Amino acid sequence: MLFFGGDYNPEQWPEEVWAEDVALMRQAGVNIATVGVFAWSDLEPEPGRYEFGWLDRVLGLLHEGGIRVALATPTASPPPWFTLAHPEALPVTADGIRLTHGSRDTYCVSSPAYRAAARTIAGRLAERYAHHPALAMWHVHNEYGTDCRCDVTAAAFRLWLQKKHGDLSTLNEAWTTSFWSQRYSDWAQISPPRATQYMPNPAHVLDFRRFLSDELLDGFIEQRDLLRAANPDVPVTTNFVQGGWVSVDHARWAEEVDIVAVDHYPDDAGAGAEEQTAFAADLARGWGGGSWLLMETGPNLIYTSGRMHAKEPGRLTRHSLGYVARGSGGAMYFQWRQPRGGAELFHSALVPHAGPDTPVFREAIALGRTLRNLDVAATGQPTARVAVTWDAPSWWALQGPGLPAGDIDYLGAVRQAHRALYRAKLQTDFVFPGVSTDLGDYRMIVVPHLYLVSDEAAAAFRDYVAAGGTLVVTYLSGIAEPDSRIRLGGYPGAFREVLGMRVVEWHPQAPGATVALSADLTAGRWIERVETAGAETISLYADGPLAGAPAITRNRYGSGSAWYLSTALTDDSLQTLLHEIAVSAGVEPVLPDLPPDVEAVRRGDLLFLFNHGARPATVGDVVLPPGGVRIRSAEVEGAPVGRG
């Protein structure tokens, strides 16, 4: 059964509204409600005084209505009283400014007082509800990611560093502290990155980001273990959040949750919303090892360029089924009912301010019906023959100081690679060479901006190619060891051997620059002086400062081949090139001859067809109305869904 539902915050409403909520949920086919995410100040209005009665009644009502519950621990937002009791547990910025309550996420995860308070409230919930019949899963915290630079954090950071580096001289070496006289002679001299005169040390910044991810993970594990202990049968998760600045390494965290749950909010109101949906879902499926759950998205809004874009009719349906097609165990939203106040009072909800007699709620009813009729459990998961690499530490390193250009964008590069494959109708997975050197049995792996690569991962890529795989490496890959020290002798360091070439100079170009390549390709923004050493040149720079020099190379290595892209290709050129490479690697699209606006996804026996365009589209014997969706299986022809 697919989950359909989302965040339900009855504490925002008088009790008389709750019955209407459950009735409307039933009308829409909602079968799960995430409860209690921000309820700490209602559950424990004063230190040690608990009010569980209302939650008992809410869970009872939901249970009676046949709606299951993802019960949250409310630890992402301590109540105001916590600030007064433990001012030292509030987060501090790099400038030394101590933040206060009045929003959310005002805690320092390294603070013993915070951790104790979190354990206590989680423990109380576990004690009371671990065997509640409505309980479907535990939802720990919310979107872990809060940063702090306080002295308590500093102490925790030092312990983490000691564990990682062992002794100071190793750390000094790894961080190249001789640069700018930063050599540490005592652990006490090390703090989180804080306001300083000029650029900080990139290795220091990177280690702090790794520490923060681990420290937050400790906070999660502590709660998870406590909840598991109360009832080992209830799965425990926390909602991962995707976005432009992410503090945790989800690929590592995924090993610690019972199910990967993801919040996803696209930030582009155009076709990018659908492309981001596919990207987010494929990435989440990768983290989850095949399965995952969309825990939150906006029912009827896309935050884009400072405004809340309302979705066009049918788009809620297409997005929701898009996540499901790509493996999600359901479709869940933030939030059920639009509140009368609070910071997100205009964030979209299934029941908006105008009430249930509205387009969004009507579409939700139809969507609930469709989801109810889908039997995905029986059909398995999507499969792919192409993979793209994802590595949070490489991302963090490329968000750091001192880089050769200000517009380096790891997330953008990975998204672009995925988008090119998406537009080429190639079903795509993700692999995580920073976490596992198992590269699967893909026919083709694309490696965008994989800045940090360990020797082990480099060997795995070589083995993969030697065994017949096709590898496509882009610039800014293989540059550094995992501790961020540069690999000498020419970029892309770790990949030089498999690629049969090296780079002797980077030439970052001005934003908006265009560079022509041979083979009808176009690039911009970044070019490199490449020297081949065994590789053949597939495409040359046709103009610009490196005219005549190699731009794209291919190296036969063992039974496979390894491509190097030394430049930032345009979307069209990258799509063309990756499509050609895929064809040569024997990778085929989901369906042949799909129209441009049609997205096709196979999940087991099911075939999902989405028409994202404004005109009807034909796929075989299926006619898709504008904005329409069809779901087919070998056995059963699915009913048309969406607004068609």
Next chain:
Amino acid sequence: MLFFGGDYNPEQWPEEVWAEDVALMRQAGVNIATVGVFAWSDLEPEPGRYEFGWLDRVLGLLHEGGIRVALATPTASPPPWFTLAHPEALPVTADGIRLTHGSRDTYCVSSPAYRAAARTIAGRLAERYAHHPALAMWHVHNEYGTDCRCDVTAAAFRLWLQKKHGDLSTLNEAWTTSFWSQRYSDWAQISPPRATQYMPNPAHVLDFRRFLSDELLDGFIEQRDLLRAANPDVPVTTNFVQGGWVSVDHARWAEEVDIVAVDHYPDDAGAGAEEQTAFAADLARGWGGGSWLLMETGPNLIYTSGRMHAKEPGRLTRHSLGYVARGSGGAMYFQWRQPRGGAELFHSALVPHAGPDTPVFREAIALGRTLRNLDVAATGQPTARVAVTWDAPSWWALQGPGLPAGDIDYLGAVRQAHRALYRAKLQTDFVFPGVSTDLGDYRMIVVPHLYLVSDEAAAAFRDYVAAGGTLVVTYLSGIAEPDSRIRLGGYPGAFREVLGMRVVEWHPQAPGATVALSADLTAGRWIERVETAGAETISLYADGPLAGAPAITRNRYGSGSAWYLSTALTDDSLQTLLHEIAVSAGVEPVLPDLPPDVEAVRRGDLLFLFNHGARPATVGDVVLPPGGVRIRSAEVEGAPVGRG
């Protein structure tokens, strides 16, 4: 008699300059000087040591010269010694940074030490000068508006909240503190909005802005009462400042001053300067209940886009007479003589660095002559049949967090409505439904972005329409109750009944978007999904995501009609539409067939004609030279003025 003069700061100059000042003032016809606004450190150079001798001499010289004095209390800028004596009385930012002296306005209005010091210096001035023959009025402080987030402010804020909300549970309800676990269990947990992790609570922010306005008003009242006590015959005022971020609710403050005095600096060097002048003057007149005084403007500059635009010849005259035409009791400037140093050393003055033999001073002499010849006291005030609403708390709410679009602009919307009426040559008033439900006897009221509306105000609008009035409501009106909680059931909440329609979805558009409407109208930036419920559709969306749906509606209600504009019309479209509505409501322009560049204003018997264009213009038998002004009355044909 009209006032003509402005800020005079003799303390910036050696005493030998003062006699020349008075001689030049007499030459220019200056009849009032605002003295002492920033003189605290000269009046009380050390704590408790006063130097009044120089001020005695200045007032004596002015009095001998026939120049009256608006004597200021210098409390807007405590001297440096105050910082050292009372560091706790300095303002603190939301980040916790305590500001220091070295500029101006460095005080926390909630600080007992500051308030005591302010009372003392004001009391000394009252004692010494309350019966001085030159004294025309008291000018308390300067441009009240200083913000502070310190702990002393926090305590005052809590008292204000207790008075407003009574108990914490009411406050928790009003602020929807259940959102994000913000429920307060002790008043001590409430602070001013301070740096926090993420978006603050909009209701918290709004209440703080209301508190700040009231707190500053307390500071004013304290001084006013003390000055009144010293001589009840001398009017007391303070200079309101208009701008993009205003901390006080002038409509409420207006009830506490003896005359509304306004500082106005347009920020557009083009035709916007004249439109802003008209707007500022009409708004000030509204605050003043018909009368007001222009206390400051720049003689020869317009601050615009980071530069000091020098006014074209004659523009000082046109602006000054523009304020007067719209009801000002005079024309006053900051400042008399351009200083040799200080932060505003290049701010324009009547006597610039180059001395009196300059265009600006020559124009001032001519202007002084014109003002002397005008007998406005006998002719009464401007009258209008159209009004626009103004509501500072709605503005503040729309400057708050969490809004559906980043380019929502309350001030811009009100200015645009006023501009459309201005260009349609319709004399316009303002009404203040947040302060008074008396909506006057206007034939037409335009309601732009009136986000907060009380039940009483909503009823008043209904009654107004029922009784035959024409109401024009724009999007983002009627959304919330005064405490900022959303009115459920569909926007525009408070106006749904009178408008006979509701809005079920907002569709904020990208900046620069254009949407065509039927009836030859054009809009952009904001559209809405409207469902009529009795109203007729006047204009439909002709393209975009809502093509075919209603955009502008009209509802017959009682004897009147109520229009709803669900979209951001262009200037031209809004002017066309409001003009048509005005005609249908029986509102007529000041004069028929006025050329586009000509502004006509009636003040009682006087008719002011301004030619803001670069070519001569003809109005009946009057030929206005480029940039020229004519003032006519039933009795007297005014002499041509300006540069003509």
Next chain:
Amino acid sequence: MLFFGGDYNPEQWPEEVWAEDVALMRQAGVNIATVGVFAWSDLEPEPGRYEFGWLDRVLGLLHEGGIRVALATPTASPPPWFTLAHPEALPVTADGIRLTHGSRDTYCVSSPAYRAAARTIAGRLAERYAHHPALAMWHVHNEYGTDCRCDVTAAAFRLWLQKKHGDLSTLNEAWTTSFWSQRYSDWAQISPPRATQYMPNPAHVLDFRRFLSDELLDGFIEQRDLLRAANPDVPVTTNFVQGGWVSVDHARWAEEVDIVAVDHYPDDAGAGAEEQTAFAADLARGWGGGSWLLMETGPNLIYTSGRMHAKEPGRLTRHSLGYVARGSGGAMYFQWRQPRGGAELFHSALVPHAGPDTPVFREAIALGRTLRNLDVAATGQPTARVAVTWDAPSWWALQGPGLPAGDIDYLGAVRQAHRALYRAKLQTDFVFPGVSTDLGDYRMIVVPHLYLVSDEAAAAFRDYVAAGGTLVVTYLSGIAEPDSRIRLGGYPGAFREVLGMRVVEWHPQAPGATVALSADLTAGRWIERVETAGAETISLYADGPLAGAPAITRNRYGSGSAWYLSTALTDDSLQTLLHEIAVSAGVEPVLPDLPPDVEAVRRGDLLFLFNHGARPATVGDVVLPPGGVRIRSAEVEGAPVGRG
């Protein structure tokens, strides 16, 4: 012998790399290495524990290799232990945020603890190495310029102010503290400029910048004297840095160094790089009274618009020889070898990450050969008949608050004047009227934006013109006395007499504005209302608000003539005009009829010809390849150099 080399940081590398370093240096002809700039934490890893062994070995290796050493005192970057020992010695921002280590430059120069630590480490180095045979010079600190606003700084600032102003009443007068009630009654009330409510006092800000320059200079002198005492024969310098925000007055500092050493990093990847190189070199030569040394530039990068632009082949050569042509005693770079980590891990080096088998190192080898063959010592220095004024305090004043336009750009104006002369092929010097009233025997002096002018300097300019000189003064010159108080009676104050005109109004224009002038000139951004008083009008405003009024005037004064440019001419117009004025003043280009892309510089007997264009160029009998350089002398025809 010309120096060739740069910063060498062996502490960033394992000792086994050092021998390769020396071998490569010898291969490239490197003859000097700057050592130890950021080595404090390696030299004194713990307070009082010194490790000089490695430095002994490095200096020994270099000496054996025939490479001399510029030995640095490492005081620009105290080690982390210093922070813990002396937290009060860390710098504090205007917001009160205390910065910490983790970058570089984290010290307060006014701190006694810092000064003592700096003296100690410098003293130890002096003691150990003052007579080392490799020692060529002392390089004190690095790029002095660190700002601090702490209380210790405040105390030092007060002492400086007392010395300058004598008593508080003089300071109050000089700062016009009566503006906004800032009058000080106790020295203790004065702090560095810190966060305050609104604009600070410009005179306060300017005096703080002067203080900071002097305070940093004290720090330098202290070390210099100590090093000189250890061995009077070794010259002492520190590297001046050019840029957009410079804290020290290099013209004054130049008097205290044994040789002016300059770091220069152009910030324009186009032709601006060459123009900035010429500008920087001419300015440095002016500071040095004819001689100077390029201490740092980037071998193969131009930081521009947030990216590291890699130089085109041959450009390293042209830039390096450009500095030498304009008087540098060598060409030195930051740094020798690109590091594996640290904040500047991608900053270009002579030996890049890819190693010596790279374009940059190959070009370095060729360049080393060229430099070795040049005997500039015998040929003297460049000479010029035109000079431009430079005045750091005027720059600082025009970076201050309260100015009439936000785009006033002192550096830009001086660069533009220099660029116009550069393009007109006129060899140019700089003069420093704020430091010396000796204006030399130039035929023409250009005075851009010389905002602050003393009476003595004004007299010197008058005498210069009276004696036959040609003076060209631009707007924003002569406005204020050195204490920043405005000169009354009309701008440009100090120059009114010699120019025979005055300005009664400034008219800053919108960015991008264009104003036509007669005589085929074009301007923008800034125009002025000029009244002549003896001067003749050379060019009128042809459109805009001042159409018909004088724009450019010339005044015969004694035997010379003085021009006034009241407007911001375009580059082309300024070049045309200055060229015409130069011709009339009898100034001739380096060579007649030079092609546009060719730069010619005479240094004594040597003639340097640079072809900065992409096509071959002919100069007399010399054919310059694209990007090529030729060096000729009366005696010896230099071999072609560069990539040709």
